[in-house]
Amino acid sequence: MASHTEGIHIDVYFCWWLPLYEWKMISKTIRLPEDLISNMSLHSLLQNKLPPEKLALLPKHFEVIGDIAIINIPHSLDTEKHLISEALSFQRKDIKTVLLKLNKIEGAARVADFELLLGDRTTTLHRENGCVFFLDVTKTFFSGKMYYERGRIAQKVNDGEDVLVLFAGAGPFLIPIKKQRNVNITGLDNNREACTYLRKNIELNHIDGNVILGDARHVINLFKENFDRIVMPAPYGQDFFLDIAQSVLKPGGYVHFYTFKKDFEIPHFRRLLEEKGWFIDFYRDCGDVAPRVKRYVFDLHLRG
Numbered sequence: 001m002a003s004h005t006e007g008i009h010i011d012v013y014f015c016w017w018l019p020l021y022e023w024k025m026i027s028k029t030i031r032l033p034e035d036l037i038s039n040m041s042l043h044s045l046l047q048n049k050l051p052p053e054k055l056a057l058l059p060k061h062f063e064v065i066g067d068i069a070i071i072n073i074p075h076s077l078d079t080e081k082h083l084i085s086e087a088l089s090f091q092r093k094d095i096k097t098v099l100l101k102l103n104k105i106e107g108a109a110r111v112a113d114f115e116l117l118l119g120d121r122t123t124t125l126h127r128e129n130g131c132v133f134f135l136d137v138t139k140t141f142f143s144g145k146m147y148y149e150r151g152r153i154a155q156k157v158n159d160g161e162d163v164l165v166l167f168a169g170a171g172p173f174l175i176p177i178k179k180q181r182n183v184n185i186t187g188l189d190n191n192r193e194a195c196t197y198l199r200k201n202i203e204l205n206h207i208d209g210n211v212i213l214g215d216a217r218h219v220i221n222l223f224k225e226n227f228d229r230i231v232m233p234a235p236y237g238q239d240f241f242l243d244i245a246q247s248v249l250k251p252g253g254y255v256h257f258y259t260f261k262k263d264f265e266i267p268h269f270r271r272l273l274e275e276k277g278w279f280i281d282f283y284r285d286c287g288d289v290a291p292r293v294k295r296y297v298f299d300l301h302l303r304g
């Protein structure tokens with residue numbers, strides 16, 4: 001792998017209009033500016049280093065959290081994984097750690113297993129919606145893909161509300177809400193590490209908030225007062241939490257409910273919500289999570 005200061009050299013042909021009305025082609029080597037390199041795909045960076053059948057298997061996208069890149073590499077590229085991680089850090093100078101995702105997100109804590117390909121730490125400082133988040137990506141779930149949603153929800157909240165964020169993680173919903181609104185806010189997660197990072201992030205963002213280490217199944221026993229608004233990025237396949245959350249919602253209260261569905265399931269799901277007495281203010285598809293499966297958000301309130 002070339003060193004970062006070398007740049008990339010390509011051969012180009014210049015056409016010179018000579019005084020004698022004759023074309024002359026000469027070959028010259030130029031240097032590509034840094035900006036151009038950083039926009040190049042892994043495919044372009046590895047073009048001369050991998051055969052076409054391996055180039056075709058390269059990942060097209062990778063997730064970046066703070067200065068950590070998380071990459072999925074197929075087993076057939078196992079022997080090239082270090083070359084790929086070096087190309088990635090060459091492409092993105094802000095990346096200090098490259099993690100290879102070894103399996104899908106699993107378990108109650110919703111974290112995957114990773115192999116460290118480059119760098120020496122898995123903690124990072126991520127910036128989003130004007131807030132900072134310190135976290136260890138191997139200990140608590142975090143995805144930068146939802147930043148728009150988190151900003152949108154913060155705008156919906158009104159001053160003076162009592163807000164509960166279930167499945168709060170390291171605080172990507174809770175912190176922007178409290179930064180923008182004068183509310184009484186509580187975050188709940190059953191992952192001890194997530195709660196530790198949530199407390200730390202409350203401090204880092206100079207706000208206050210209550211953090212509860214607990215199981216969302218037991219909210220009815222955890223709170224004496226009910227909430228005006230509940231934000232719930234529920235784990236995959238656990239829609240039953242909506243009924244549980246309803247037990248601590250004030251009459252006329254609002255819920256922002258995240259669920260995973262295939263498009264054809266939506267009409268049935270909407271009917272189900274309405275039959276249960278929910279009024280759907282808004283819903284939208286927030287992007288793919290698996291082939292044909294999307295994350296959806298439903299902004300709901302209880303019919304009077």
Ligand SMILES: C[S@@+](CC[C@H](N)C(=O)[O-])C[C@H]1O[C@@H](n2cnc3c(N)ncnc32)[C@H](O)[C@@H]1O
Pocket residue numbers: 108109110140141142143146166167168169170171172173188189190191194214215216217233234235
């Ligand atoms: C999909 S993550 C969402 C985290 C965060 N809100 C975000 O958007 O990045 C789900 C979170 O729910 C937590 N969790 C899963 N099951 C739970 C339960 N039964 N009670 C409380 N928290 C739970 C996990 O620890 C994880 O932090």
